[in-house]
Amino acid sequence: MNVAIVPDSMAYTHGDDVATEVYVYNVSNCNNIEVELRAKIIDRGIDIHREKKVAKIIDGSTAYTLFQFSLPSNTYGNAEMSITSRVEACNNIAEESLSVELHERPSRLVEAIIVWHHHQPPNYLPNGKYFADYPFRWVWYNLFEPYTLGGPYYVHAKIYSLFPNVKTVVHLSPSLLYQWKSAIENGYTTEDGISIPSSDVKIEMVKETLKMFKDLVSTNNIEVLTSVYAHTILGYLIDRFGMEDIIREELDLGIRLTYEILGVSAKGAWTPEMAWHDRLVKIYNSSGIEYTVLCGKSHFHR
Structure with missing residues (x-):
């Protein structure tokens, strides 16, 4: 018997409402499954x-069961809150705990932009066969058991649908999008001869994931970044080889695929590895790209 605690947040402020789901696994023959939930401020x-x-x-x-309660409005300062679930079923006892943050309500909200980077390089060979299946595996592989099903790409899209505000x-690299689209339409074959048809349940999960991201784009839940197609290290190519023509060609391909697959003309671009060169400004601007994301520690003097 295993227990998983799934709170609706990992950080709360005083006075917040809390909703915590509890899942109990491997209890098929139990008729009476009693779940106790305790929440307390750890250091106090x-x-x-x-x-x-x-x-x-x-x-x-x-x-499954759901617990809902309100945190006290009186302040205890910034602290940690433990959530513990104790389960009794079929003469067995199991317990699970986790900690979440508890903060005072801020007097002034901080404006922050969170950027997610989702990328898989072309995992296919010139003959079209795949030497690795990571573009698809990280959709269907149950990496987060027992808390939820699916891989990082699937879970990420699912979580966004739960929090529309x-x-x-989100950067979805064109090479990742292309491999999803290709598998949805044609399936794929690995270099050792294993064929996965487009009707396979794993590819259906890829199809569902792509649809979730398209829906998130259409409802403005996320703003999508495009990029050059295959995560080429742009600053290096310009600085060492002056390959601006290659960069323009690959950027135009990435922009086109983002539009064709997600239905959006991206305003921003991800710069692979944040390998910047000032000559990228002209290239981005001429392709309609208005902004990119760079690391303040590495690129800007304080």
Whole structure:
């Protein structure tokens, strides 16, 4: 029997409402699954909430219940809050704990832009066969069990759909998008002869993931960054070889694929490895790119 605690946030302020899901796994033959949830401020030993519920089987051997409570409005300063779930079922006991942050309400909100970088290089050979399946594996592979199903790309899109008021910037590299599109339409074959048809459940998950990202773009939940197609190190090519023509060609390809697959003309571009050169300004500008993202520590003197 395993327990997973899934709070609706990893950080709260005093007075917030908290919703915490609890999943109990491997309890297929249990009729009475009692779940207790406790929340307390760790360094002060102050109990905030304590409640017991009976969990219901929702999928074969998995039970689920939801706890909802409000944090006290009186301030304890910035602190850590522990959330502990103790489960009794079929003469077995299991317990799981995690810590979340508890903060005072800020007097002034900080304006911040979060940029996510999602990229897979071309994993295919000149003959079209794949030497690795990472563009697809990180969609369907259950990397976060027991908390949720799916890989990072799938889970990321799912989480965004749960928080429509959170707006961030997401780079989906054109080479990643192209490989998703190709697999959805034609499936793919690995160099050792394994063929995965487009009807495979794994490819269906890729299709669902791409649709979720397209929906997030269309509803302005995310702003998409494009880039050159294959994550070419731009600053290096300009500085050492003066290959501006190659960069322009690859950038135009990336912009076109982003538009064709996601239906958006991206205003920003990801600069691979943030390998900057000032001559990129002219190249970006002539292609309609208005901004990029660079590391303040490495590129700007304080």
